[in-house]
Amino acid sequence: MSMADGEIYPRDPDTFDYGFPPKDPQVVGDCPTCAELVLRRGKCRAVNNRSGASDMNVLLREHQDQEHMTPEQRARTVIL
Numbered sequence: 001m002s003m004a005d006g007e008i009y010p011r012d013p014d015t016f017d018y019g020f021p022p023k024d025p026q027v028v029g030d031c032p033t034c035a036e037l038v039l040r041r042g043k044c045r046a047v048n049n050r051s052g053a054s055d056m057n058v059l060l061r062e063h064q065d066q067e068h069m070t071p072e073q074r075a076r077t078v079i080l
């Protein structure tokens, strides 16, 4: 824990995106779903829609958890 001490969030602070520092999921390989979500995130940012961009990151992480993670990576993420 660092800057977020004292704040209560329902998610693992190591994986939850507070917006600082920005740690965006990136496109994996040539996956069209990743590319679509990253494109939509960029469009949200272009109009200063930060919550929309954050939503895209959530969708990206969920998608990448399901489609791009090895079982070992997934297990590491689930264990808090």
Ligand SMILES: [Zn+2]
Binding pocket: 028, 031, 032, 033, 034, 035, 063, 064, 067, 068
């Ligand atoms: Zn993908």
